[in-house]
Amino acid sequence: MSEPLLRLEGVFTDIEQYHILQGVDVAVPAGEVTMLLGRNGAGKTTTLRTIMGLWRARQGRILLDGRDIAALPTPVIARAGVALVPENMGVFSDLSVEENMVLAAVSGPLDRARLDWIFSVFPPLKTFWKLPAGNLSGGQKQMLSVARAVCEERKLYLIDEPSKGLAPAIVGTLVKALKDLKAAGATILLVEQNFSMARALGDHVAVMDDGRIVWTGAMATLAADPALQEKLMGLSMEGGHG
Amino acid sequence: MLTRILSGDMPRSRALSLVLLVIFLCLAFAPFLFPGTRSLETAARISVFIALAASYDLMLGYAGIVSFAHTMFFGMGAYGVALACENMERGFLPVVVGTLAGALLAAAVALVIGLFSLRVRAIFFAMITLAVASAVAVLVSQLSAITGGEDGLSFSIPRELTPAFRFAEGKLLGASLNGKLLNYYLVFGGSLVIFLGLLRVVNSPFGRVLQAIRENDFRAEAIGYRVVAFRTLATCLSAACAALAGSLFAIWLRYVGPGTAMGFEIMIDVLLMVVIGGMGTLYGAAIGATLLVLAQTYLQEVMAGAAETTAGLPLLPDLLNPDRWLLWLGLLFIASIYFFPSGVVGRLRQARRPAGRT
């Protein structure tokens, strides 16, 4: 197997006095979708934020294309081609949809062809192009957040629970968009609680618990093995507080 | 016994205990140890400022709120006594009335400001107190018909507190046994009571909650403490104590004016005292006040001397001019916040446990 695009080796992250990540090892192969599953508080969001440099790893290496990015500032990691769709969507509500998109296109003006594709998968963004993003509904904000990430070609997309709190119809829209993205050869690390969405998109799975990776394997293996699913998904679902 | 008086808050360092003991003894016996008007003025000033700085530390060090209105509260106490003495018959009654009125007004104003600003953001409090205090200071100097304006007010206090009153013949260890002596002990005793009272407050359950709020207001709120109520109450208490200190100062000086009771310079002095002495410990306020008043009184002479000796050099005499002493204090202030955030007291306590926690 060739060297993956992203590899975490023994990553430890503390938030204040709490040890959240306790030696995470995970590989994200290029051109495929890796699902990060696990119960609430297992450290999935912290993993994404640590990759992005929003939280600092105390120990361990984060290799992007073989280069250790663990100590780089967040903007440098972003410019190296990593895009984040955060859990809270991170939409700038004071800015218009257009301004949000313009800001996300760091390397130049918005690409017309990509924009047409974005409008075709997320029509509301076209409708409300000039309006403040704060007036969008929750699902539309999520579309904008994803659209911001995909408005330029990136090496790696980090997407944190896009389906959270959204209506099924909107989840369907998002799944379609991410499938398009996958078909175009994108590398995605996706945190998801919704197993049907995970199954629809994922090639690989890494399951987290207590700040560590406890299982990795192919999505197909997991989908075909109800006992394993029960074991891991039980793990995924148990203690679903919050 | 001592533990009771100090509310169980022991200095926890031999050096610190020694320094505090020296300060206490020097102030307690100042009229006899250091005869002379100037040293007695200094001792009274130190006493008052210990009380004032301690009341400020309740807010800054324990509750974690920055106020720029502390001299306004101080001034309310001072002007309260002055106006009562000016407008009522001479005696102890106006002194008491003025003191209580000043303290109540200060607490009431603190309550209003607290309710307006603390419920939004602690940072509002700093800005709003600065604005209000400045406006009040301007108002005090404008309403000269009542407050005497820039000239201030000289007023008469009960005869028993003036040098004209002699309660015994002769001298004791060089000090005349007159009303001035009584007045000094009123100021010293009053300041001591305020200080010990504040010590009790900060070591009470109330004081512990304040510190919990200072460390993490979000968590304190989550546990179920009403953060705004606690902070506002601390502000009111602190303001009332400042007003009491102001009353003592006015009684001692028999005069109030914008310069002695309202000026922004006093606010800066108090800030320096608390920060240099050590925030979050009342002993720090005591040490800071002592150091700063002594420096103010005696260091300026040293600076004047230094300025004279360097007279021929460029810029240096200007920098050493005694009027520029705030420049050096300002630098010291910034440096202490960066490098000794726990102040003199923190240093002294650290010295005891070199390997201890910082």
Add this chain to the structure above:
Amino acid sequence: MTELAPEHRPTFSRASLADRLSPHAPVLLLLALAALGWLAIDQQSSWLTLTVSGLAMGMMIFTMAAGMTLVFGLMDVINFGHGAFVSVGAFVGVTALMLMPGMTAEASIWLNGFAVLLAVACAMLATGVMGYAFERVIVRPVYGAHLKQILVTMGGLIVVEQLIYVLWGPVEIFIERPAAFQGAITFAGAALEKYRLVAVALGLVVFLALRLTLKRTRIGLIVRAGVENGEMVQALGYRIERVFIGVFVAGSALAGLGGVMWGLYEQVITAHMGQETMILVFIVIIIGGLGSVEGCFIAALMVGLLQNYVAFLAPKAALISNIGLMAAILMWRPQGMTPVVKAK
């Protein structure tokens, strides 16, 4: 799976009248204040004079306050030493102006205007550089700690004030305005001081330039986005601390400009003028809503108008009236007129 998300119409299109007016409430309040002044002041000419001087004052306060409110919004840094830039700006600008007597003595609008612009440039350059140093030395080590920020920046203000005394001497400096800006013009029976009209124009230029920058440029977008969610701006690939230093420097330079304007308005400068103007600046920032440039602008004009109207009607109540205005606004909107959205 392929069905589209239902389209949601933005709800505000069907909002009630009160809801639709609400975003414009600050502007309406400003107009109401001017109207109230018109009713309270008998003579129309006096009202016009006072309104112009109120606007002039407001514009100057806005110029001083804009940087401070943006710095707060962007980085959650409250700079109590901001007044130092006002004082230094005034001293540098006035000194520069005094070095050009040939250009200010004769009433030539071009020559005088050029001299003032030159003085302003000197002042802004000096305060901009000073702002950079201030940010690096004083503010940088205390990010995220409000208590220390307040104390340290206050210490910085004291030190800068004292340095002004050392460099320029302890007495205040009186300054005459350039000849072309002296005197008044008569309009509709009211005497309008020329300098105040210039101040209004200058303040308006600053506001429009600031607004245009914030609305139309990428830097402006980054600043506005950063005020709401600095982390996300970084995750998009922008070095927000560089933007922040830029804003800090620009804000300091604007304070310097405000200092020159204020000095020429009062025709006297002192080391503690910055500290004095900070009272009104704080009131304006609180009323406007910390972090909001537009709120700051409206609030500055309100404070300027109120100060002038009340000073005419009851001179001693002028400063207190602004405290009253602040209290009233905070009762109505505890976060200020145009609270800034924070994603934290």
